[in-house]
Amino acid sequence: MFGTGMVGTGLGSALAECGEEVMLGSRTADNPDSIEWAAGAGEGALSGTFADAAAFGELLFNATAGTGSLDALASVAEEDLAGKILIDVANPLDFSGGMPPLLFTGNDDSLGERIQRAHPDLRVVKALNTVTVDLMVDPGRLGDVHDLFICGDDDVAKREVERLLGEWFGWERFIDLGGITNARGTECYLALWIRLYQALGTPMFNMKVVRDDA
């Protein structure tokens, strides 16, 4: 797990509760957030650097702030990424101008693509970035079914992520948008998500795509 913020610790704790061993990685080995988390999240909860976490993990999550994602991944050994699945949960949000944040990738690029381009042997699956962390790990909390958007260049990796998210957290409804460039769509959606969060006064919502037959 790259990242020790609300998303990294929330996902990490939920995965540990599912019986997974989880190492939270950050820039330095003495990150107090990550050490505190590891002390409180049970036996399989560990703390280390980004490089340690990459070496440790069979499956990787990117839960860093979007502004730091590429640097985090650049700090690890490429052979610890090659062939592994990375679930990219991050969004390219720039809060430097205050609320609401802007997308620093514009709409002709995306963070998911940038990560995939920088690490061609990594199997990047963009998923979970469209919901708040409490819903990532417990989609059943809402009053109706709702959808998770997923994309990535590796079909086998996407099916594996869908299976795991179902097994761990109960996700059932996925909409596969295709290759990783479609992260432009799910990341740009954050510009609406942020405003819905402000208008509704809660981040506990998600989209059900209603169709003719649904």
Add this chain to the structure above:
Amino acid sequence: MFGTGMVGTGLGSALAECGEEVMLGSRTADNPDSIEWAAGAGEGALSGTFADAAAFGELLFNATAGTGSLDALASVAEEDLAGKILIDVANPLDFSGGMPPLLFTGNDDSLGERIQRAHPDLRVVKALNTVTVDLMVDPGRLGDVHDLFICGDDDVAKREVERLLGEWFGWERFIDLGGITNARGTECYLALWIRLYQALGTPMFNMKVVRDDA
């Protein structure tokens, strides 16, 4: 009704069926699409220039291609806009690079805001731009309830638009995002909408915002 494409003619026909008199406006008075539409859409259906349509309408719709919206509005007399509500249905899509299109406003501006800035006395309400025209005029066609996002600086205008969209077409669920700068959110959402259209193979879908209690 500014615009004589699928959206302008579709909305125009539905409004004419509701008993409204509708003038479709375009760049030139001899636009064949608009003349053909007026001939076939019943007694209250008229055709003219953008300037004619602005002078004729009590309520205005912008259904031009986003790339042409500001020019269309610049061609009409300002006194024919002042104090009127404009429902801005358009999106700032640039198809010049092929599919999927890009948003030419980026995410630190929006078409809705540009129109409001260019015409401060116009009461711009951004609405309907997040659904295909067949759903704009018949939201009941889908298999569940779903939501319409709305924004604009004039609260009275927004409530009037909600009332009219309910009366004409049966819209019931609105989420008011606040001032017109929030058009950045509903326009950026098009980057996801376009990809959902491609993935689902139909434009006949919309979002139900599912919450804790919904």
